[in-house]
Amino acid sequence: xPTIRDVAEKAGVHPxxxxxxxxxxxxxxxxxxxxxxxxxxxxxxxxxAIARSLSMQCTHTIAIAxxxxxxxxFEDVFFPQVMQGLLEVTSxxxxxxxxxxxxxxxxxxxxLLDIVGSRQADGIVMLxxxxxxxxxxxxxxxxxxxxxxxxxxxxxxxxxWVDSSDTMYTEQVINYxxxxxxxxxxxxxxxxxxxxxxxxxxxxxxxxxKAGISPLPEWVDYGFFVEDGGRQAVRRMSRLGELxxxxxxxxxxxxxxxxxxxxxxxxxxxxxxxxxxGTNDSLLAAYASPALTSLYVPYSxxxxxxxxxxIQSILAEEMPSSQTTxxxxxxxxxxxxxxxxxx
Amino acid sequence: xPTIRDVAEKAGVHPxxxxxxxxxxxxxxxxxxxxxxxxxxxxxxxxxAIARSLSMQCTHTIAIAxxxxxxxxFEDVFFPQVMQGLLEVTSxxxxxxxxxxxxxxxxxxxxLLDIVGSRQADGIVMLxxxxxxxxxxxxxxxxxxxxxxxxxxxxxxxxxWVDSSDTMYTEQVINYxxxxxxxxxxxxxxxxxxxxxxxxxxxxxxxxxKAGISPLPEWVDYGFFVEDGGRQAVRRMSRLGELxxxxxxxxxxxxxxxxxxxxxxxxxxxxxxxxxxGTNDSLLAAYASPALTSLYVPYSxxxxxxxxxxIQSILAEEMPSSQTTxxxxxxxxxxxxxxxxxx
DNA sequence: CTGAAAGCGCTTACAG
DNA sequence: CTGAAAGCGCTTACAG
Numbered sequence: 001x002p003t004i005r006d007v008a009e010k011a012g013v014h015p016x017x018x019x020x021x022x023x024x025x026x027x028x029x030x031x032x033x034x035x036x037x038x039x040x041x042x043x044x045x046x047x048x049a050i051a052r053s054l055s056m057q058c059t060h061t062i063a064i065a066x067x068x069x070x071x072x073x074f075e076d077v078f079f080p081q082v083m084q085g086l087l088e089v090t091s092x093x094x095x096x097x098x099x100x101x102x103x104x105x106x107x108x109x110x111x112l113l114d115i116v117g118s119r120q121a122d123g124i125v126m127l128x129x130x131x132x133x134x135x136x137x138x139x140x141x142x143x144x145x146x147x148x149x150x151x152x153x154x155x156x157x158x159x160x161w162v163d164s165s166d167t168m169y170t171e172q173v174i175n176y177x178x179x180x181x182x183x184x185x186x187x188x189x190x191x192x193x194x195x196x197x198x199x200x201x202x203x204x205x206x207x208x209x210k211a212g213i214s215p216l217p218e219w220v221d222y223g224f225f226v227e228d229g230g231r232q233a234v235r236r237m238s239r240l241g242e243l244x245x246x247x248x249x250x251x252x253x254x255x256x257x258x259x260x261x262x263x264x265x266x267x268x269x270x271x272x273x274x275x276x277x278g279t280n281d282s283l284l285a286a287y288a289s290p291a292l293t294s295l296y297v298p299y300s301x302x303x304x305x306x307x308x309x310x311i312q313s314i315l316a317e318e319m320p321s322s323q324t325t326x327x328x329x330x331x332x333x334x335x336x337x338x339x340x341x342x343x
Numbered sequence: 344x345p346t347i348r349d350v351a352e353k354a355g356v357h358p359x360x361x362x363x364x365x366x367x368x369x370x371x372x373x374x375x376x377x378x379x380x381x382x383x384x385x386x387x388x389x390x391x392a393i394a395r396s397l398s399m400q401c402t403h404t405i406a407i408a409x410x411x412x413x414x415x416x417f418e419d420v421f422f423p424q425v426m427q428g429l430l431e432v433t434s435x436x437x438x439x440x441x442x443x444x445x446x447x448x449x450x451x452x453x454x455l456l457d458i459v460g461s462r463q464a465d466g467i468v469m470l471x472x473x474x475x476x477x478x479x480x481x482x483x484x485x486x487x488x489x490x491x492x493x494x495x496x497x498x499x500x501x502x503x504w505v506d507s508s509d510t511m512y513t514e515q516v517i518n519y520x521x522x523x524x525x526x527x528x529x530x531x532x533x534x535x536x537x538x539x540x541x542x543x544x545x546x547x548x549x550x551x552x553k554a555g556i557s558p559l560p561e562w563v564d565y566g567f568f569v570e571d572g573g574r575q576a577v578r579r580m581s582r583l584g585e586l587x588x589x590x591x592x593x594x595x596x597x598x599x600x601x602x603x604x605x606x607x608x609x610x611x612x613x614x615x616x617x618x619x620x621g622t623n624d625s626l627l628a629a630y631a632s633p634a635l636t637s638l639y640v641p642y643s644x645x646x647x648x649x650x651x652x653x654i655q656s657i658l659a660e661e662m663p664s665s666q667t668t669x670x671x672x673x674x675x676x677x678x679x680x681x682x683x684x685x686x
Numbered sequence: 687c688t689g690a691a692a693g694c695g696c697t698t699a700c701a702g
Numbered sequence: 703c704t705g706a707a708a709g710c711g712c713t714t715a716c717a718g
Contacts (some may be wrong), residue, residue, distance in 0.1 A: 091444030
């Protein structure tokens with residue numbers, strides 16, 4: 001491949017002049033610019049981005065890490081929607097996204113530190129905040145800007161994030177169910193080691209507490225975002241008999257579907273006997289039967305905002321610190337209704 | 344950040360020795376290796392991957408391009424499943440994935456050529472073969488290895504690809520419907536400018552021809568992979584009255600769902616009055632009602648295979664040329680059944 | 687406005 | 703087994 005040097009020779013100028021033309025420096029006369037561009041065109045020259053990155057110490061790339069072994073990730077709307085938001089914004093700024101596959105959750109931070117430690121990206125969008133690994137501290141101990149999608153736990157207030165107020169919106173969902181007369185309400189979270197599960201649990205507890213209800217510990221379960229997780233939760237909670245929930249709130253739609261199917265297999269009607277609410281408002285929610293009432297979380301918008309913040313910080317050469325909250329929206333369909341009359 | 348030079352100084356060796364230690368060269372005595380590693384550890388040294396890439400002329404990165412504006416991409420299973428396969432394999436080989444967002448389909452090839460022309464990736468996985476842009480020629484005119492997911496049109500036999508025999512499996516689907524007595528069968532493709540649409544159309548035509556049926560041109564339509572596309576196809580075909588199809592085959596599940604909904608809104612029963620078959624066997628297919636019979640296409644496996652081929656070629660420093668066909672599988676559920684008795 | 691030179695942080699053939 | 707040097711292909715402060 002031709003280099004700046006070949007172009008310089010052909011155009012009869014110094015390589016630095018070619019460099020100036022291609023890096024858009026203003027101090028180039030129009031005649032030499034034309035000559036250089038003509039020579040470059042003839043040779044099919046394209047600047048080597050790697051060399052430029054080394055020289056300029058920036059790559060115009062932002063990094064994310066994704067655990068390729070986690071099936072639920074690729075079945076849910078979270079990942080594709082986040083990618084859409086990321087690409088929309090990176091594309092606008094001429095940035096690219098470097099995706100590191102990881103073998104598990106602990107490996108994600110290893111991958112990210114490796115990428116930024118070896119200077120392959122200018123910033124990080126951190127896709128989830130796990131409680132079992134101290135991601136935030138690890139990221140704060142290095143110099144590359146990062147933005148969290150989600151919220152850090154209170155001990156790390158300083159970092160930049162974009163969040164969806166999961167506590168508050170979960171509280172709203174529970175209030176919606178309370179408002180329809182439900183008293184025994186279950187919460188089926190995703191992965192208990194992810195902060196959002198704790199936040200939703202918190203919202204669930206607040207809502208019930210305000211209503212003067214002390215939830216049974218058995219009403220809380222985790223389904224790891226897969227359908228069978230929802231089914232298992234129903235199986236366990238059904239054993240409670242009279243104390244079994246009349247309404248379920250699940251942290252994604254797939255678990256909610258599992259819950260509905262499992263209940264239907266017990267010949268329970270939805271929503272007449274039991275109400276179910278999901279999360280994410282995926283296509284599944286719209287086309288399930290009955291159609292699933294679901295809490296829409298705008299991941300694409302969140303990712304776009306996070307990416308935008310991150311790129312601004314990279315360009316300004318400062319650490320991002322802004323904290324943004326994006327509203328959610330409960331999409332009401334047919335799967336949740338008034339509580340059954342007490343026997 | 345510390346460089347090889349700082350480590351060398353601290354360890355009392357020449358920088359080239361440090362380089363040899365970190366690039367795993369065997370000719371290093373154990374004592375100096377220890378000394379170098381200790382010094383590196385103390386300084387928190389991590390080799391600069393960009394500098395290494397420039398020096399070694401390889402990046403351990405493979406590139407893909409994705410049109411961020413194309414909503415259907417992020418709603419369908421294609422993209423996440425491809426990502427999963429890509430990450431699974433890249434991760435195994437210590438490679439990463441560089442994703443370029445593009446503003447539209449023509450821009451995808453621009454992005455890819457820009458990435459490889461500027462040496463930011465060692466190879467390309469091309470995600471779809473459009474007919475309106477000559478992607479293959481463009482890629483064949485440059486030196487970076489690439490593998491196509493899908494099949495090139497016959498004029499480009501030489502390139503490497505991983506395909507799912509879309510013609511053959513579409514023929515099977517149509518045969519399945521023919522076998523149940525359907526005579527008026529519709530094909531609702533995705534985007535007519537993507538090769539796979541042509542291949543499926545071909546399979547459709549072959550099957551009908553073998554059965555001695557000449558399909559009406561009105562039985563073929565394109566829904567661009569979105570639900571409304573399926574609905575519109577039904578709307579148009581319903582006008583045929585007596586000649587309206589008794590069975591629809593759609594190139595993805597979302598369009599099939601649109602078809603089912605639209606038919607149900609006309610008070611037609613599925614499958615008693617009209618049969619519907621989708622493609623991809625997404626979660627939607629499993630949870631729609633009636634549950635959708637769907638042609639499973641293993642995108643994740645195809646992407647893994649393509650990536651594996653590509654990385655082998657990169658490591659062997661040759662252009663890939665292997666051509667692989669991955670089998671599909673018709674998943675039979677409730678949405679397709681015997682043709683209604685003729686009036 | 688342009689050239690000459692040093693530098694970005696590595697790798698690797700060449701000596702010894 | 704290790705050092706010294708040239709090179710990967712750019713950028714940019716410094717002269718003029």
